[in-house]
Amino acid sequence: MKTVEYHFFVEEMSCASCVSRVEKALRKIDGVIDVSVNLATEKATVEANGNVKLDTLMAAVDKAGYHAVKITEPEIHAKDINKQASLWPIIISVILAIPFVLPMLLEPFGIHWMMPAWLQLVIASVVQFGLGAKFYRSGFNAAKALSGNMDLLVAIGTSAAYGLSLYQLIIGNNDHLYFESSVVIITLILIGKWLESRAKHQTTQAIEALSALRPEVALVRQGDQEVSLPISQVKVDDVVVIKPGERIPVDGVVIDGASSCDESMLTGESFPVSKTLNSIVTGGTINGEGLLMVKTTAVQADSTLSKIIAMVESAQAKKAPIQRIVDWISAIFVPVILLIALITLLAWGGISHDWQQALLHAVAVLVIACPCALGLATPTAIMVGTGVAARHGILIKDAEALETLHNINTVAFDKTGTLTIGKPELVELDVMGTETADQILALAASMQAGSEHPLAKAILAKAKSYNYAQNITSVAGSGVMATIDNHEYYLGSLRWMKSLNAYFVDMQDKINELTKKGYTISFLAKQQSENGVVILALFGFADVIKPEAKNAINALHQLNVNTVMLTGDNQQAANYVAQQLHLDKVIAEVLPQDKANYIYQLQKESQNIKSSNSNHKVAMVGDGINDAPALAAADIGIAMGTGTDVAMHAASITLMRGNLFLIADAIDISRRTYNKIKQNLFWAFFYNLIGIPLAAFGFLNPMIAGAAMALSSVSVVTNALLLKRWQARSEAK
CATH class of the missing domain: 3.40.50.1000 (HAD superfamily/HAD-like)
Incomplete structure (x- = not known):
């Protein structure tokens, strides 16, 4: 049966585990052969047999808790996600978190200040259920898929701290509130999510920048007229006129004209490439000084530039989504903590029949396991690094x-x-006649005055003076000729010199030597009536290391x-x-x-x-x-x-x-930085491995559990800040 390839966008993915769940949901559909979901471009590619419909695939994505969107423009390579996540939720969250952090900063100075309990409740509620609502949604989707992610861990941990604080507030114990834990955690995670969205946006810009190289219109020869057409209307075998300095809109072959083209976008080579009859040109490259008539051989999706764009996107898709260490741990950690908390509640309640105390012990387990240190372990090290x-x-x-x-x-x-360096420099000058090197450079520079050619710029950069030149004529793909002091001079390639029947002094060894080094060679020659065209000097150009x-x-x-x-x-x-x-x-x-x-x-x-x-x-x-x-x-x-x-x-x-x-x-x-991440994860789990059993057996009340949780956070942040002492190897030399 014939296979079909479908493409559509998937919105509301936030991490590699989201990609995994979307792919899993799509693979469950009968008839689906292969699935690839690209987090960077938010694009899903599904290969399936003809019985599978696009609507069926999109419905499966929606059912998994995400949003599928059709691609309406066939030439779109990546989803337009230029609108990055708004900064306002971050700003609001930071402002609301400051009053909770301020008491901890003032405490060492003997200043004891705390917001009224009712105000803490109001602010924490806004952060927890307003700004933190996205964590509940993502965590619910993960739980529904029988999976765990960082968002689920954040939702559970902050909810435990918030719920315990609310309970303490209700029973009138205002001295043991933990609202600051939920507020600060959500604020830090929101900042991390925003930084992630910026990184994801950078990935799509590569494709956008490549697409911008494709001209939108082309000048097409139709009979005796030249008509400007949108690039989408240009067909194979159309004759396209390319003026000097223009970007070439299509892949094709030169049928008339001569020029040189900047093809550095394709080869990386800084030297222009000569284009004459039957030469191949590529869309996106830049025409030089000559007018070209090009017969189109490939347009749009079949062009070299479009294939490069497709390869960039394909290469991004081939990168296996790296599951974050913390996300991987969370998938196991979350259900284990919930199970321990439930066992703690039932065991203490069943043994002591004091269900209020049992609840406090269970909440202590959740508080000590709050993912503050776990959530900070990786991002703090990365942010400092x-x-x-x-x-x-x-x-x-x-x-x-x-x-x-x-x-x-x-x-x-x-x-x-x-x-x-990326541009040619004049590194070799061999004088064959009686002129000095400065005289040769002056002659060559006078012939190149005003030229934008890279080799001309290299000569002009070395010359100390100029002569007055007349009748300067550029010979496309060969060089330049001019009249100086009533003598004809030629400056150009070896091929051109041979076509002029120029007289060469024995210099083949030098030519071979420079060619072996990869140098570009040009010659300055003079028309002498008695000897014909005589070589005066050899120029060697190189892209310097x-x-x-x-x-x-x-x-x-x-x-x-x-x-x-x-x-x-x-x-x-x-x-x-x-x-x-x-x-x-x-x-x-x-x-x-x-x-x-x-x-x-x-x-x-x-x-x-x-x-x-x-x-x-x-x-x-x-x-x-x-x-x-x-x-x-x-x-x-x-x-x-x-x-x-x-x-x-x-x-x-x-x-x-x-x-x-x-x-x-x-x-x-x-x-x-990677070593710091491993060290931070060790400290985060060290406190959990020690604290969770102590909390479960009733040796830690929620207040001590909160203090231990705060200490673990201080440990990982302090450890990460040690990276600031790093010294670059290049500066140590």
Whole structure:
């Protein structure tokens, strides 16, 4: 039977366990073959046989406690979730929590102040059942699915503290109220949820930024006229006119004209690529100085750019949702605590027949098990770790990345703009005639004055003076010619020089040497009546390696991290850079559609590396649009802050200063933060493992239980704050 693939959005998911419940509900439907739910894009993809209807799938999602929404625009790749969670609930909650926190801050100074009990009840009720209503809804959905999550734990713990306080208030015991516990816990969790929504929004921006590269209109030749059409109306075999400086709207082949195109979005290569008759052009790249007529070969979903967008989304979907340690524990912890509290109530009530005392013992169990420390264990360490990293120029946009980065054992680098400066520099000048180097540079600069070509800028940056040039003519894809002091000069490629029958001094060895290093070579020649066209000088251009690159690679090797170059540049240029930096592996001439596959291959290889750490991960470092699929496919994507917005949106970590040494720093702060998380979880459970049995056996009253709970919170927060003493490895050198 023919299979059908359905796509729809799922709203109101908050964590990985929500994804799991939605997938579980969909898989129960007869005829469903495969299910993938992407938390970042809030998009569900379901493969099923023809008997399954979309309405049936959406109804199953709604029944599971979530909201399914149809996709009305077929070209939408990701749900528009630009509207981030409102800050107002956070602000209100913080303001309402201040009066509860203030007495604890004033106590060390001998100031004893407390809000009236009735006012505590009013404020706590607003926070508990107003601002905290979402935790009850999410917790109810988890319980209904016979599962447990952090929201359910928060709802139970805060309800226990609130309920005990209300009971104490009713019996007139106003000295033992625990409203501050419920208010502060809900406030902190709300802040964490808001930060999560920001991280999720960053994930979708990669796709949005890629989509923005596709021009909305194209100039199509129809007979003797040129008509501007929406890109959706352009068909295969249409002839599209592309003017100088315009972004190319379609994939196609050049049928007329000559130019050079900036294809750095595809290859990462900073040098323009010549385009002449029958050359292939790609949608989203930028046309240079010439007018091109292009016959369309692919549009919309079949274009290279659309496939890159699809790969980014697919790579995000392939990332297995990482179940938070706390969420996993909560699934077991919640029913166990409820069972212990119930046993405590029944045992004490049955033995002593004092059901009021039995209730207090049971509530003490719930209070000591309140998830304050458990809830703070991970986020406090992450917040401190990300804050410290940010101050050192490491922007970690995803808390999951900070937890995952410590397992990195392989780092793959793009070359251009990442390991290198990203723009050509004039690094070699060989003079063949009697002119001096300054004279040669002056001649070349006069021919390039005002040009925006990268090689021209490299020459102009070195020249100390200019000559007066006339009749400057650009020869698309070859070079430039001009008249200076009544002599004709030519500046351009080796191929062009040969077509001019230029006379070469014996320089083949030099050409071979520079070619082996991956240099781009140009020649300056002069028309001499007696000798024809004579070569005056050879120019060698290179994308220079960043000064800190070698030390950065050494720092990674010291952390037992393997280094790989993954680049679209030619093999010779890649090998030269790899040798200079002592990289472990080189993969060159890779197209964007292959980069993600190489990352998957590296992930498999990293599992075979012998190490005491069994969870091996691969990071990708890049700066260009062409790196976006690989950044999304990698376990951790690291973007250079000096690169494109697309790369930064696709990555989980951005190096704001563009300093490669920060990669080792990022791994180091991740390892330290992860250790703090484990230590915090130990302290959180230490108090529970000691306190719960004591409470169940009646050795702890709710007041002492509350104090122990507060102490556990202080322990994890204080331990997390120790991360502020971290010093970046790059600054310690």
